[in-house]
Amino acid sequence: MTPPPRRPSTPEALALLETRRSVAAAGLHAPGPDADQTRRLLAIAARVPDHAMLVPWRFIVISGAARGEIGARLSQAYRENNTHMPEEKREKFAAIMGRLFPAPLAVVVVSRPVESSAIPAFEQELSAGAVCMNLLTGAAAMGFDGIWVTGWAATHKAALAILGVGEGERVAGILHIGTAKEAPADRPRPDVAALTTHWSPPEA
Numbered sequence: 533m534t535p536p537p538r539r540p541s542t543p544e545a546l547a548l549l550e551t552r553r554s555v556a557a558a559g560l561h562a563p564g565p566d567a568d569q570t571r572r573l574l575a576i577a578a579r580v581p582d583h584a585m586l587v588p589w590r591f592i593v594i595s596g597a598a599r600g601e602i603g604a605r606l607s608q609a610y611r612e613n614n615t616h617m618p619e620e621k622r623e624k625f626a627a628i629m630g631r632l633f634p635a636p637l638a639v640v641v642v643s644r645p646v647e648s649s650a651i652p653a654f655e656q657e658l659s660a661g662a663v664c665m666n667l668l669t670g671a672a673a674m675g676f677d678g679i680w681v682t683g684w685a686a687t688h689k690a691a692l693a694i695l696g697v698g699e700g701e702r703v704a705g706i707l708h709i710g711t712a713k714e715a716p717a718d719r720p721r722p723d724v725a726a727l728t729t730h731w732s733p734p735e736a
């Protein structure tokens with residue numbers, strides 16, 4: 533029997549993985565993925581390891597006019613839920629909520645572990661994290677920039693209700709995707725050698 537052909541090395545993919553970095557949401561402008569690219573991106577995002585094929589995640593896509601609409605609702609919810617804060621500070625953060633979706637596309641990755649499953653919730657949440665990372669890498673492969681964020685809008689009950697995140701669900705990430713006008717500097721990267729050990733048998 534002839535063995536299957538060896539998967540070829542793809543230097544372009546390696547270069548992308550070795551250079552990809554995030555761009556702050558405020559720096560993400562048009563163009564973003566169009567409808568076909570978005571569909572393709574979500575299919576790439578869904579191609580992740582998933583123990584027992586539980587599909588413990590889903591997507592909420594935010595684009596176009598919905599960005600401003602959700603921003604306005606989040607801004608109001610922030611005000612209503614932070615009445616204890618000094619007004620100036622509250623208004624500052626409420627305004628930030630209003631501008632939360634500056635990029636042409638945002639994808640909320642919702643983690644929804646299947647409780648009845650024998651697969652630990654932790655493993656299911658890791659799968660949702662892999663979805664987020666695939667979105668970032670897939671967007672980069674399409675020539676877009678992006679960032680993975682969370683924060684108040686991804687965790688507060690009132691914000692989750694606005695986004696449409698239900699009981700038993702959590703936001704794994706809000707992925708903002710668009711085009712950076714300027715190439716931001718990379719951040720310092722971890723010293724991988726210092727983080728790596730090679731197993732040897734424990735001394736008796």
Ligand SMILES: Cc1cc2nc3c(=O)[nH]c(=O)nc-3n(C[C@H](O)[C@H](O)[C@H](O)COP(=O)(O)O)c2cc1C
Pocket residue numbers: 552553554555679680681682683704705719
């Ligand atoms: C789960 C998760 C949540 C994050 N939330 C935020 C956030 O709310 N705001 C933020 O500025 N960065 C947040 N980050 C960090 C950025 O996504 C990113 O790691 C950082 O900007 C550098 O990215 P890079 O290593 O892809 O270049 C978060 C990262 C992860 C993994």
